[in-house]
Every structure is written in structure tokens, then in C-alpha cells.
Amino acid sequence: MQPLLSLEAVSKHFAGHQALRDVELGVSAGEFVALLGPSGCGKTTLLRCIAGFLIPESGRIRIEGEDITAAPPYRRPLNTVFQSYALFPHMSVADNVAYGPRRAGASRREAQGRAREALALVGLGEMGARLPRALSGGQQQRVALARAIVNRPKLLLLDEPLSALDLKLRRRMQIELKHIQEKLGIAFIFVTHDQEEAMAMADRIVVMHAGRIEQVGAPADIYRAPATRFVAEFVGEPNLIPATPAGPGRARLAFAGLELAVPEGTSCAMVRPEDVVLVEGAAAPDLATATGVVEDVVAIGSVTTVFVRCGDLVLKVARLGMSGADLEPGATVAVGLRPAGLHFIAG
Template identity: 80%
Template sequence: MQPLLSIESVSKRFAGHQALHEVDLAIGGGEFIALLGPSGCGKTTLLRCIAGFLKPDDGRILIEGADITGAPPYRRPLNTVFQSYALFPHMSVADNVAYGPRRAGTGRTEAQARAREALALVGLEEMGERLPRALSGGQQQRVALARAIVNRPKLLLLDEPLSALDLKLRRRMQIELKHIQEKLGIAFIFVTHDQEEAMAMANRIVVMNAGRIEQVGTPADIYRAPASRFVAEFVGEPNLIPVEPARPGRMRLKVTGAELPYAEGVRCVMARPEDLVLVDGTPPADLATAPGIVEEVVAVGPVTTLFIRCGDVVLKVARLGMSATALHPGSAVTVGLRVSALHPIVE
């Protein structure tokens, strides 16, 4: 099946700086895609190339097979929601939303009807007569979304639209945005540097670093099977455990001495903090263990994270429901991990 959006070997340079390096990506209709990465990784540059605000130096961008690389933004079947919302302060909410259809030549009555429909989708049908300044930040964000979807685009681009909201409101809006996207069936491309935001909302995550795509996958793929050390360290809290050569065809964990099949280019393996356990008594046969000393105890809500030094390595162990006073710095413990839970990291 032909993808909705095809990005083919797209590169972009600014005054000698390579912002994008031959990026390739295909996105299907109805997908919710998160472009995730640190500041300066190229995610916003890529979004602006898709939107038409920047022209790639090399490569092509196609929507449903049609080359739009050189088309201006208003000629593309997509809309963009910006971080600032950019609402017209002197217009009512309804007039803000109806502005796009009116500019496209739609009659006033139909434009207002479509505006009311879009506002109903975002739960603001009773606020059409208000001015933007009378709305909360979350409500303004939803007006900006309604203004984008009223034109019925095939693709919606969102450039960190939740970053100005407080944490509680941002989490609520994440759920609302996901529900709206599922209801509309429009493909969303959402730019964020917040890994939790990407994991909560996206069907697939595109992890970017230094103008390149490091990995594309589902949230579970990105979290459990990172393709590189960068992805492992950027998404979640990894334990990166060094390995060393053992007998032919095998490599050894430096912390526990357990052996694994040798893999080319692997200098460490990853285990997530929730995959490690504290061992009392005789460990099960499938558990590799190492003695350690607790260095720090951090309790956040129901989760307590222990930082445990095992030789030259500090391991993070997450425990649900554990009292933060059960262990303290200086406590001697035994850390256990299942070899089957380890993921090799190719350097």
C-alpha cells in the first residue's frame, strides 16, 4: 500500500551546518508519529520541511505519491499547530476556527457550521463566542487544534504544542489529543523532546540524533530493544552493563560473570531498572547475581529506585510499593538479573 507521506533522502544545511542527513521515512494514513530527540537533533527542521516552511537541499517529499518538495505551504494538504497557538486575539473562538475555510473561499454560513463541528470535536462547542484571552492555556491549545482540523487535512503537524502547559494539564491534553486523533483518523506528526509524551501518545516513534534517524519503532520496540546506545540512554533509564570476551563464541558480563552468546560490535548490554531484583536467600537457577552496596535511595510516588554499586558499575533497581526506609545508603544487597531480559547494544 502506498504511504500517505514519503520522505526520500532529505538533507538540509544551514551555513555549513548539516541539520538533516539523507533522512528516509514513510508514514501511513491514520498513524500517530512522534519525532523525538534532544534540542538540535533536526526534528523541527524535518517538520518544517514537511510543512513547506523550509525547502530541502536534497531529496524529495511526497504525499500519496505526489511530489510536494517545492510546493508552498498553502498548496499542501496538511496543517500545522504551533507551540504558540498563534490565535487572532481580536477574533472570537468561532471566527478563529472559521478563518481557514473563509480564506479558501467557503461561504460564511458553511464556514461557521464547519467551525462549530470542529469545536465540538475538541469539546469547546459552548465557547465559540469568547475571545482567546478568556480561555485557559489548555482551551487555547484545543482552539488551535480545531482551527487546524477544520480544513480537513490529510496530515496534521504539531510542533511541541503542549510544552507551555503545566505538567498536570499536559498529561490530560496528551490523552485528549490521542482520542481526537483516533476519532478523526487523520495522520498526526508530533514533535517533542519529552520521551514520556512520545511513549504515551504515538503509534510509532522516530528517534532522531544529530540530523539522522537512529530508530523507528513502536514505543515497546524503542524501550525494550533500542537500536543504539543513544536510543537506550535517551529513552528511559537504562542499566548499561559492560561485557568482555570469554571463551570462543561467548562474552561475559563484568558484573555477574554470566556468559552470553558473542555478538559483533557489542560492548555492553541493557537491562531496565524494573528488570532487576533484590535477592534474598538462594537465587533461582536462571538468575545471575552480584553483591552490591546501596549508594542512594530515591522514592517518587509508589516507585523506589535504588542505586547500587556492584564493583565498577552502579545499577538502578526499581521497586514498586517498597518503603523508602526499607534500605538505606550503605546497606549490603544482592542484585539479580535474568539473562533473557538483557538486550545487546551495538556500538
């Protein structure tokens, strides 16, 4: 099946700096895709190229097979929601949302009807008469979303639209935004530097670094099986255990003297903190264990992280709730992990 959006070797330069390097990506109709990466990785530049605000030096951008690489923004069947909601302060909420249909030639009556439908969809059906300044940040964000979807574009681009909201509101809006996207069936491309936001909302995550795509995959695959060391370190909190060659197809890990069969080129093994345990009493037969010293304990209520030094290696051990919060730095503990659960990373 032909993808809704196709990016073919898209590259972009700024004053000698290569912001995008041969980016290849396909997005299906109705899919929620998150562009995730640190500041300066190229995710917003890529979004602006898709929107038509920037023109790449090379490569092609297609929607349903049509080449739109050089088309102006108003000729593209998409819309964009920015970080700043850019609402017209002198217009009512309803008039803000009706502005797009009016510009497209709809009658005032039709535009107002479509605005009411869009506002109802985002849960603001009773607030059409208010001015933007009378709304909270979360409500303004939903007005901006209603304005973007009122014309039912094939693709909606969102450039960190939740970044100005406080933590609790942002998490609530993540859930609401995902539900709205599923109800509409419109493809979303969502730019964020917040890994938890991407994990919570996206069908697929595109991890970017230095203008390139490092990995594309479902959130669980990105988290459990990162393709590169950068992805492992950027998404979640990894324990990376150095590996040294120990013969053809084998490596010795810097933990408990483990020697294992590994893929060619393996430089380290990864295990997530929740998969490392503090061993009390006899260890299970499938656990590799080592003795270490507690360096620090960080308890945030829902999770307690214990930092344990085993020789030159410091392992993070995650425990639910406050279990382990009473451990003191300097205490001797045994830590264990399952070799079968290790993920090996090359390079």
C-alpha cells in the same frame, strides 16, 4: 500500499551545519508518529521541511506519490499546530476556527457551521463566543487544534504543542489528543523531546540524533530493544553493563562473572531498572546475582529507585511504591537479573 507521506534522502544545511542527513521515512494514513530527540537533533527542521517552511537541499518529499518538495505551504494538503497557539486575540474562538474555511472560499454560514463541528470535536462547543484571553492554556491549545483540523487535512503536523502546559494538564491533553486523532483518522506527526509523551501517544516513534534517524519502531520496541546506545540512553533509564570479548560469539559481562553468547560487535548489555531485583533469601535459579552496596535511594511515591554499586558498576533497581525506601546508603544487598532478559547493543 503507498504511504501517505514519503521522505526520500532529505538533507538540509544551515551555515555549514548539517541539520538533516539523508532522512528516509514513510507515514501511513491515520498513523500517529512522534519525532523524538534532544534539542538540535533536527526534528523541528524536518517538520518545517514537510510543512514547506523550509526547502531541503536534496531529497524528495511526497504526499500520496506527488512530489511537494518545493511546493509552498498553502499548496500542501496539511496543516500545522505550533508551540505558540497564534490565535487572533481580537477574534472570537468561533471566528478563529472559521478563518481557514473562509480563506478557502467557504461562505460565512458554511465556515461557522464547520467551526462549530470542529469545536465540538475538541470539547469546546459551548465556548465559540469567547475571546482567546478568556480561555485556559489547555483550552487555547484545543482551539488551535480545532483551527488546524477544520479543513480536514490529510496530515497534521504538531510542533511541541503541549510544552507550555503544566504537567497534569499536559498528561490529560496527551490522552485527549490521541482520542481526537483516532476519531478523525488523520495522520499526525508530533514533535517532542519528552520520551513519556511519545510513548503515551504514538503508534511509532522516530528517534533522531544529530540530523539522522537512529531508530523507528513501536514504543515497546524502542524501549525494550533499542538499536543503538544513544536510543537506549535517551529513552527510559537503562542499566548498561559493559561486555568484553570472551571468544567467538561470546562476551563476559561486568556483572556476576556472566559469560554469554552475544551478537557480533556487542559492546554492552542493557537491562531496565524494573527488571533488576533486590534478592532477599535464596535466589531463583534463573537469576544471576551479585552483592553490592546501596549508594542512594530516590523515592517519588509511585516508584522507588535504589542505586547499588557492584564493583565498578552502578545498577538502578526500580521498585513499585515505597518498597525499598527505608534502605540506607552503605547497606549491603544482593541484586539479581535474568540473563535471558538482557538486550545486547553493538558499537
